[in-house]
Structure formats: structure tokens, C-alpha cells
Amino acid sequence: MYRFACSLVLAVACLFAAPHAAAQDLPEPYVRLIADAATYDDGANFDAVVMMVARNAEGGDEAVMAAVRQVAPQRSAQASAALGQAGTMTLADNAVRPEPATMAMQPVEADAAAAASPAAPEIDPGWTGRVSAGLSVASGNSEQQTYNLGAELNREFANGWTFDSRINYAYAESAGAVTQDQLALEARGDRSVSERWGYFIGGQYDRDVLSSFDWTAFVSAGATFQAIERETLDWSLRAGPGVRYLMPATGSEETQFVVDLGSDLEWQITPDSVFISETTLLVAESSRAEQSFRFNTSVADNWAVEFEWRYRYEFEPLPGFEESDSRVTASLVREF
Known part of the structure; x- marks a missing residue:
């Protein structure tokens, strides 16, 4: 040649x-x-x-x-x-x-x-999400019933925004007494401005009848950073200022300035199983840390089983209340 x-x-x-x-x-x-x-x-x-x-x-x-x-x-x-x-x-x-x-x-x-030639029109995937439900009943020497319900709703918009929301409710009774009654709602919107950087706005509402606060809520906005983005591994970090609202079990409503620090990691272990870690740290006069680990595995088309461990730590609880609480749930999930 x-x-x-x-x-x-x-x-x-x-x-x-x-x-x-x-x-x-x-x-x-x-x-x-x-x-x-x-x-x-x-x-x-x-x-x-x-x-x-x-x-x-x-x-x-x-x-x-x-x-x-x-x-x-x-x-x-x-x-x-x-x-x-x-x-x-x-x-x-x-x-x-x-x-x-x-x-x-x-x-x-x-x-x-x-x-x-004209460019092919982009396909709008529309709304996606899932619903989950779990039930545990024990009888005999101890009588206990535990229920948990959940739902997620997500969407990617044509203007570059993504929306993620989640609601969870857990209720438990033991020997006729309520041992758990928690409701959590989360929503966040994200938009990328470059390959790694973006910004977000979001908030969360928590109601826990048995904790030192009847309910808490916060809203925040700030920057996001895509630390890792691979075919099977995705890890993003976020940080931004916000405001936290607290209603103590005894007392009046409080408002505090907070710094919202967070981490979201998703690891596709196999085509049918995924591990998710979500971390939130609110730095304020009454700081709080929350960690969630989820393992989801598919069992059929659009059906999956999920196990979750959630841990919450209040740095400044009211007298007579514990700093931390945790729960483990197993749920059947239907995706759509």
C-alpha cells in the first residue's frame, strides 16, 4: 500500500x-x-x-x-x-x-x-413512578402489626429540569399501643448547566407522632455536583442554604436558617438489582442527619421487592426523647 x-x-x-x-x-x-x-x-x-x-x-x-x-x-x-x-x-x-x-x-x-434533513423529534417519556406496600403481623407471645406504604413520582422535562418526589408512611402497633406513626414527603427539582454542575430546589416535610417534634419541614436551594456518572454507578452531591420549620411536641413553632448538605448514590449491581443510598445533613441550631439504604431487586415485569433501612438523628432533641430512631421495612413494589 x-x-x-x-x-x-x-x-x-x-x-x-x-x-x-x-x-x-x-x-x-x-x-x-x-x-x-x-x-x-x-x-x-x-x-x-x-x-x-x-x-x-x-x-x-x-x-x-x-x-x-x-x-x-x-x-x-x-x-x-x-x-x-x-x-x-x-x-x-x-x-x-x-x-x-x-x-x-x-x-x-x-x-x-x-x-x-429535519431533526427527529425528542420523545417525552412522561411521568414515571412506583407504588409500594409492606405488612408485618406478629402474634403469640407478642402482638405487633406493622404497615408501610410508599409512592414515587418522577419526570424529565424538555427544558432540562428533572422532578423527583417521594412519600412514605409507616405505622406500627404493639400490644394495642401505637409504637410508630411517621409520614415523610420529599420533592426536589434539578437542572444541569454543564457536564458536572447544576442547581436544585427542594424541600421535605416530616410528621412523627412519637418524636420530640410533632412535625418538621425545610426548603432549600443550591448547587449540585456530579461526582461520578457511569453506566452502572451514579453519585451526585448537593449543598445550599435553606430554612427549617419545627413544631416541638411542647412549645411554639420555630424557624431556623440551615445549610442543606446531601449525597445521592445509585449502583446498578446487576440488570435486576440496584442499591440506593441517600444522605441528608441539615446544619442549623437544631441540626439533623438522615441516612437511607435501599436494595431493590426485580421479581417480574414491573414488579420488585425492596428492603430499606432508614436512620434519623436529631442533635438537639427535647428532654425525655431519644436522639435517634431507625426502621427496617420490606415492601412489594409496582413500577409504572
Whole structure:
């Protein structure tokens, strides 16, 4: 192939170096180019070389055919057919030759055609989400019933925003007494401004009858950073200022300035199983940390089983209340 490339360069140079060659005698570089092309099995390559030389060299078809009969007589019929199909004209006919086509022109034409064709419309995936439910009943030496319900609703909008929301409710009784009564609602919108950076706005509401606060809520906004984005692993961080509202079990409503720090990690372990970690730290006069680990595995089309461990820590609980509480749930999930 190197010899072929060198011969092609010499042939092009011959257009300028030997414009007064004899009408029926091809310059030596052209002859070597034809001889070299004849050694390849690719017939289309030989045809292209023959037609190129006939278009550009003095002597035209007759000189090319004379050279072919001299250096590659076994290709004479092929060369004659190629020149006949091309319909090339010699300089002696005083005809205007067509502009030789080059490989470099083809991508330009393809790009122009692609630019002229209308872009395919983007498909709006619409709303997606899931619902979950879990139940645990114990009887005998101990009597306990535990219920948990959940739902998620998400969407990617055409303007670049993504919306994620979640609601969870857990209720438990033991020996006729309520041991758990928690409701949590979360919503957040995110938008990317570059490959890694973006911004968010969101909030959360929690009601826990048995905690030191009847209910708490906060809203915040800030920046997001995509630390890892791979096919099976996604990890994003967020930070921003906000406001937290608290209703103590005893006392009046409080409002505090907070800094919302968060981490969201999703690891696709297998095509049917995923691990999710969500971390939130509210830095304020009454700070709070919350951690959730979820493992979800598919059992059928759009059906899955999920196990979750959720832990919450209040840095400044009211007297008589514990700083932390946790729960473990198992749920059947239906995705849509």
C-alpha cells in the first residue's frame, strides 16, 4: 500500500512536471501507478486508477490502453470496459472534462444532507413512578402489626429540569399501643448547566407522632455536583442554604436558617438489582442527619421487592426523647 501511495503522489506531480509529454506515451509515474494497481485483487481500485489517469494525462484513453497492454495485458478487457463506462474524453477532442470526484467530497455532501434533513423529534417519556406496600403481623407471645406504604413520582422535562418526589408512611402497633406513626414527603427539582454542575430546589416535610417534634419541614436551594456518572454507578452531591420549620411536641413553632448538605448514590449491581443510598445533613441550631439504604431487586415485569433501612438523628432533641430512631421495612413494589 505504501508503494501505491507513493506512485499516486508521483502521478499527481506529473500533471505539472510533464505537461508536454507525447500524446500516446504516458509518463513513467502513471505507468508505474497502473502496474501497481493491477497487482491488487480489488477490481474497483484498478478501474478508479485507470479512469483517473485517462482524465488527467495527455493521450487519454488510447495512451492508457497502450500502457495497460504493456504492463498488465491480463487487465486489458477490464480497462477497456472501465473507460467505456466512464465515457472519458481526450484533450485532443477539445472537450471539457468533468471535475474528478474525490473521496474528500463525499463526507461534505453527506454532512450537508444530514444538516438539511429535519431533526427527529425528542420523545417525552412522561411521568414515571412506583407504588409500594409492606405488612408485618406478629402474634403469640407478642402482638405487633406493622404497615408501610410508599409512592414515587418522577419526570424529565424538555427544558432540562428533572422532578423527583417521594412519600412514605409507616405505622406500627404493639400490644394495642401505637409504637410508630411517621409520614415523610420529599420533592426536589434539578437542572444541569454543564457536564458536572447544576442547581436544585427542594424541600421535605416530616410528621412523627412519637418524636420530640410533632412535625418538621425545610426548603432549600443550591448547587449540585456530579461526582461520578457511569453506566452502572451514579453519585451526585448537593449543598445550599435553606430554612427549617419545627413544631416541638411542647412549645411554639420555630424557624431556623440551615445549610442543606446531601449525597445521592445509585449502583446498578446487576440488570435486576440496584442499591440506593441517600444522605441528608441539615446544619442549623437544631441540626439533623438522615441516612437511607435501599436494595431493590426485580421479581417480574414491573414488579420488585425492596428492603430499606432508614436512620434519623436529631442533635438537639427535647428532654425525655431519644436522639435517634431507625426502621427496617420490606415492601412489594409496582413500577409504572
